[in-house]
Amino acid sequence: MSHQTNSSAGLTGTADSSLSSSVGEHPNAITNRFYTYERVEEIVGFIQKLVTTKPEIAIICGSGLGGLAELVTDKIVVPYADIPHFPRSTVVGHRSNLVFGNLNGLYVVCMQGRFHPYEGYTTATCAFPVRVMRMLGAHTLIVTCAAGGVNKGFSVGDIMLIKDHLNFPNLAGNNPLIGHNDERYHLFPGPRFPPVGHAYDRAYLLKMKEVAKKHNVELREGVYCGLGGPCYETIAEINMLRILGGDAVGMSTVHEVTLAAHCGFRTLGLALITNKCLSDYNTTYEPVHEDVIRISELKANELQQLIFDFVGFIKDHRT
Numbered sequence: 072m073s074h075q076t077n078s079s080a081g082l083t084g085t086a087d088s089s090l091s092s093s094v095g096e097h098p099n100a101i102t103n104r105f106y107t108y109e110r111v112e113e114i115v116g117f118i119q120k121l122v123t124t125k126p127e128i129a130i131i132c133g134s135g136l137g138g139l140a141e142l143v144t145d146k147i148v149v150p151y152a153d154i155p156h157f158p159r160s161t162v163v164g165h166r167s168n169l170v171f172g173n174l175n176g177l178y179v180v181c182m183q184g185r186f187h188p189y190e191g192y193t194t195a196t197c198a199f200p201v202r203v204m205r206m207l208g209a210h211t212l213i214v215t216c217a218a219g220g221v222n223k224g225f226s227v228g229d230i231m232l233i234k235d236h237l238n239f240p241n242l243a244g245n246n247p248l249i250g251h252n253d254e255r256y257h258l259f260p261g262p263r264f265p266p267v268g269h270a271y272d273r274a275y276l277l278k279m280k281e282v283a284k285k286h287n288v289e290l291r292e293g294v295y296c297g298l299g300g301p302c303y304e305t306i307a308e309i310n311m312l313r314i315l316g317g318d319a320v321g322m323s324t325v326h327e328v329t330l331a332a333h334c335g336f337r338t339l340g341l342a343l344i345t346n347k348c349l350s351d352y353n354t355t356y357e358p359v360h361e362d363v364i365r366i367s368e369l370k371a372n373e374l375q376q377l378i379f380d381f382v383g384f385i386k387d388h389r390t
């Protein structure tokens with residue numbers, strides 16, 4: 072399949088000058104002027120010509136966790152490169168496909184590869200596919216990521232249910248919702264000031280604990296800290312995160328979950344602890360991405376089984 076597009080993938084400053092400039096010039100505002108309601112609609116329309124079944128569950132696959140999409144049956148794979156205006160994943164361990172199909176009885180869409188701010192994308196660009204998946208019909212978002220273990224009680228290979236997050240870019244004035252709050256998304260017109268106190272669905276969290284118990288998997292639960300990257304953290308930064316109540320750290324997820332809360336997704340977040348974080352100045356170990364991918368791939372099966380069963384639960388409890 073090949074679809075020619077003359078877009079520059081909506082990277083940062085490709086604002087359409089014909090659009091009114093009632094928003095500021097913050098890079099995220101510019102992105103939101105590029106990914107207008109019409110453009111999101113165009114992307115959704117393009118996908119709907121290829122995929123006629125409406126997905127109920129949207130899944131974002133973290134570093135090394137793209138194998139989840141291989142569990143999907145009756146697959147339709149839509150490369151990001153074929154979708155008008157869609158960015159590309161540039162990071163090892165992230166492919167660049169939307170994978171549609173059946174997972175344990177429900178129709179799903181998997182992002183096999185996500186976008187990170189350190190790749191040069193704004194947080195708004197990184198997160199905008201969440202809106203696309205919502206407009207395609209999904210009501211539940213399962214977000215997965217690789218993360219460093221900030222909590223000293225965590226071990227490499229642990230799976231942490233994300234109960235909340237610390238969104239550092241947001242605290243520094245960098246939120247994917249900066250810019251015009253377009254109320255034409257009539258199915259999910261998020262408010263100008265969206266609440267995010269319950270961005271991670273409590274009932275889903277409890278259900279996932281039950282699923283894990285059945286599999287004899289002991290889940291951790293904690294607060295995910297979203298930082299900008301691409302540097303891994305200094306020892307002082309890790310110590311700060313501990314003081315602030317952080318349990319795991321990564322460079323993704325928080326902007327996606329922010330947009331998901333805005334457009335009415337119910338969200339489950341799972342972080343796979345791929346490495347310990349630096350704790351003292353005598354430690355010689357430093358995290359490396361190769362280890363992150365290796366551990367993700369090693370533990371992927373376990374995570375996939377949990378998600379597979381969780382989707383089965385959603386199927387049985389749909390209203």
Ligand SMILES: O=P(O)(O)O[C@H]1O[C@H](CO)[C@@H](O)[C@H]1O
Nearest residue numbers: 133134216217321322323363
């Ligand atoms: O969050 P995901 O995409 O799983 O990846 C994590 O792993 C990479 C660092 O090794 C960073 O991209 C970090 O965010």
